[in-house]
Amino acid sequence: MGVHGAVAKPKPCSRRLFLFVAVLVVLIGSYCAAAAAVEQMNSNNRGRRRRRSWSRRRAAAADAVTPLMVPITILKSAVDSGAVCMDGTPPAYHLHPGSGAGNNSWIVNLEGGGWCNNVRACQFRKGSRRGSSDLMEKEIPFGGIMSSSPLDNPDFYNWNRVKIRYCDGASFAGEGYDKENGFYFRGQRIWDATVRHLLSIGMASADQVLLTGCSAGGLAVILHCDQFQAFFPRSPNAGGGTTTVKCLADAGLFLDASDVSGGRSLRSYYSDIVAMQGVAPNLPPACTDRLDITSCFFPQNVIDGINTPIFLLNAAYDAWQIQESLAPSGADPSGAWRACKSNHSACDASQMKFLQDFRDQMVASVNGFAGSRSNGLFINSCFAHCQSELPATWSDAAGGASPAIQSRGIAKSVGDWYFGRAQVKAIDCPYPCDGTCRNII
Numbered sequence: 501m502g503v504h505g506a507v508a509k510p511k512p513c514s515r516r517l518f519l520f521v522a523v524l525v526v527l528i529g530s531y532c533a534a535a536a537a538v539e540q541m542n543s544n545n546r547g548r549r550r551r552r553s554w555s556r557r558r559a560a561a562a563d564a565v566t567p568l569m570v571p572i573t574i575l576k577s578a579v580d581s582g583a584v585c586m587d588g589t590p591p592a593y594h595l596h597p598g599s600g601a602g603n604n605s606w607i608v609n610l611e612g613g614g615w616c617n618n619v620r621a622c623q624f625r626k627g628s629r630r631g632s633s634d635l636m637e638k639e640i641p642f643g644g645i646m647s648s649s650p651l652d653n654p655d656f657y658n659w660n661r662v663k664i665r666y667c668d669g670a671s672f673a674g675e676g677y678d679k680e681n682g683f684y685f686r687g688q689r690i691w692d693a694t695v696r697h698l699l700s701i702g703m704a705s706a707d708q709v710l711l712t713g714c715s716a717g718g719l720a721v722i723l724h725c726d727q728f729q730a731f732f733p734r735s736p737n738a739g740g741g742t743t744t745v746k747c748l749a750d751a752g753l754f755l756d757a758s759d760v761s762g763g764r765s766l767r768s769y770y771s772d773i774v775a776m777q778g779v780a781p782n783l784p785p786a787c788t789d790r791l792d793i794t795s796c797f798f799p800q801n802v803i804d805g806i807n808t809p810i811f812l813l814n815a816a817y818d819a820w821q822i823q824e825s826l827a828p829s830g831a832d833p834s835g836a837w838r839a840c841k842s843n844h845s846a847c848d849a850s851q852m853k854f855l856q857d858f859r860d861q862m863v864a865s866v867n868g869f870a871g872s873r874s875n876g877l878f879i880n881s882c883f884a885h886c887q888s889e890l891p892a893t894w895s896d897a898a899g900g901a902s903p904a905i906q907s908r909g910i911a912k913s914v915g916d917w918y919f920g921r922a923q924v925k926a927i928d929c930p931y932p933c934d935g936t937c938r939n940i941i
Contacts, residue, residue, distance in 0.1 A: 567641035568648050570594040570663075574633055575697055583693035584684050585667035586622065586631035591690040592665045593698075594640055596648060602658030605708040608698065608728075609646060610691075611666035612715030612751075612886070617772035622669060622683050631667050644894035645712060645748075645914070651897045655915035656710070660703070664694050671720040673797075674777030685777040691724060695731055706732075710918065711747040714886040715820065718752020722799045722806070723783065725749075729808040746918055747810040749799070750888040751818060754825070756798045757861055760854065761831040766821075770797045800865040811876035811917050811924070812866065813910065815884040816859040817844070817931065822883070826858060844883050856930055863927055870925050876917035880905060881928040888914070903928075 575583075576590045583591055598605060613630050616622040625631040646661050647653040668674050668687030676685040703709065711728045713721040725747040732743040759765040771794040774780060780793045786805035787796035795801050803812070827837035840847035847855065862879065870877055880903040887893040887903070887910055895911040896902050902909030905926040908916070916922040 567643055568596065569639045570596045570642050571639045572633075572636060572665075575694060578690070578693035578697070581689060581693050582684075582686055583689035584686050585633050585690075586626045586669060586684055587634075587682070588684055589633040589667075591667065591694055592633040592636055593694055594642075594663045594665070596642055596646075596661045598660035599658045602656070602660070604702075604706055605656075605659040606698070606703050606706045607645065607656055607659050607661045607710045607712055608695070608703075609661070609663040609889075610672060610711070610713035610717035610720045610724075611663055612713060612717035612720075613666050614669075614716055615671065615769075615773050616669040617769055617776060619678075619681055622678075622776075623681065625669050626683065629665075629667075631669065633665065633667060636665055636667075643891045644889035645911070646889060647891065647894075649897075652891055652895045653911065655911070655918065659708075659710075660706075662698060664690075666717060666720075668777075670773055670777040670779050671716050671723060673720065673723055673779045673782045675781060676776075676778030678776075687777070688782045691720075691727075695728070699731060704732075706743050708744045709746075711745075712750065712888065713748075713752065714750040714889055715752065718749040718886075719754060719797075719799060720752075721747050721749040722752055722802055722810070723797075725806050725808045725810050726784065745808055747806075747808055748813065748888065748914060749810060750813045751815065751820070751884075751886045753799050753803075753812055753814045753818075753862060753865070754821060755800060755858070755861055755865060756795065757821075757826065757858055759825065759831040760827045760837055763831055765828050765831055766825040767794060767798075770794050773797070803866070804868045809874040809876075811878070811914060812869070813878045813888055813914070814862065815882040815887070816862055816879050816928065817855055817881065817883045818862075819883050819885040821858075821885075822855065826854070852931070859930055873923065875925075876913070876923075877925045877927065878905065878910060878913045879927045881931050 572592050572594055574590050574592050578584070579590050585591060616625045629635045629637065640663065642648065642661060642663070645653060645656055646663065648657050650657045666672070668685060668690055670685060670687050672687040672691040674685035674687040675689070677683070678685070709732065711721055711725060728747065729745045732745050754766065756764065756767050774793050774797050779797065780788070783793065783796040784802050784805055787802050791801055803810070823841045827841045832838070837851065840851045866877060866879070869875055882903055884893065893902055893910065896909050902911060905928050908924070908926070913924045913926065917924040
């Protein structure tokens with residue numbers, strides 16, 4: 501599959517990018533209709549066998565709309581090493597154990613959720629689940645690549661799946677302490693302590709591991725991918741083989757691009773983050789040896805130096821970057837972009853040209869990266885942000901509508917790449933498409 505000329509023949513727009521909530525509404529609506537039908541059947545005495553059969557179908561429908569809920573584990577032992585959330589509480593994770601053939605394989609998922617770059621923003625974060633394990637949900641749903649359903653997630657459903665909660669504000673890369681405001685910037689310590697803990701409970705002998713993350717978690721994957729590899733020496737493990745280590749960054753390709761005013765809104769934001777949270781020592785040396793610190797918080801300057809196999813999954817028209825990096829309120833005081841950035845169908849020709857240029861920058865940024873046979877790539881022409889953890893965009897199964905390039909959806913693309921079934925370096929056609937392929941929006 502070519503990197504630049506991939507001809508995509510995805511499904512019609514109407515089947516793309518349904519919100520997970522919408523999918524649930526449809527399923528719940530179907531289930532409610534089924535429940536009404538079963539009551540009618542029971543009242544009509546249509547026989548015990550039919551009632552038993554319908555009960556089984558009703559149970560299956562209930563399972564389809566009930567996500568896997570995974571309880572939280574508070575890692576109190578990490579406090580001894582100073583690995584704490586922004587408010588000083590212990591870090592946390594959620595683990596669903598593997599089974600069968602996946603018992604000795606692991607997915608480690610780094611939670612996303614933005615950053616904080618000043619006292620006000622960090623104070624707000626400190627008082628939320630993004631800065632305190634005391635305020636985190638006691639259980640969270642696992643879906644998409646974290647799902648336990650072999651239908652939705654055929655390649656990874658029975659692996660040990662872990663989500664490390666995000667409570668530092670610098671993509672698990674900060675190191676510092678603001679005594680005046682009581683901010684602990686200990687993202688790097690949280691990363692290190694939690695991974696070491698997972699190694700101690702079985703991951704050290706894993707046959708296969710995959711580091712994943714979305715958004716700020718996707719950036720964290722890019723920054724920590726080679727660090728993750730270093731935890732697994734390439735020597736025979738307990739099973740007599742070596743551990744296969746790979747990484748998947750979803751919606752983590754944040755670009756150092758000009759905003760609609762000609763400024764660099766995201767660069768300014770990132771500059772404040774890396775300075776405030778002491779990120780510099782934890783950035784990849786291959787980048788910091790040649791570029792300034794802020795530049796090395798941008799994935800485009802890091803990806804070519806990553807030695808561990810990594811897959812980049814991104815929307816060419818990343819919804820978060822359009823709203824917060826390309827057309828933030830500060831760069832659009834007149835509000836000319838307000839409608840467009842919320843609804844792409846409201847964009848005029850010049851605005852679409854601006855977004856097209858952004859897409860072209862993203863494609864150009866992965867030119868060198870795509871040259872490595874070990875790396876994977878899936879950039880679709882969606883207005884989206886994060887696609888691997890939602891059933892509606894991860895898989896075509898069970899009502900999903902995964903975007904596809906050359907008839908290959910996201911779940912299959914990632915699986916083909918991870919297991920070496922095929923090289924995946926796919927970039928969808930630009931928007932609007934030229935007639936040789938159809939755009940996914």
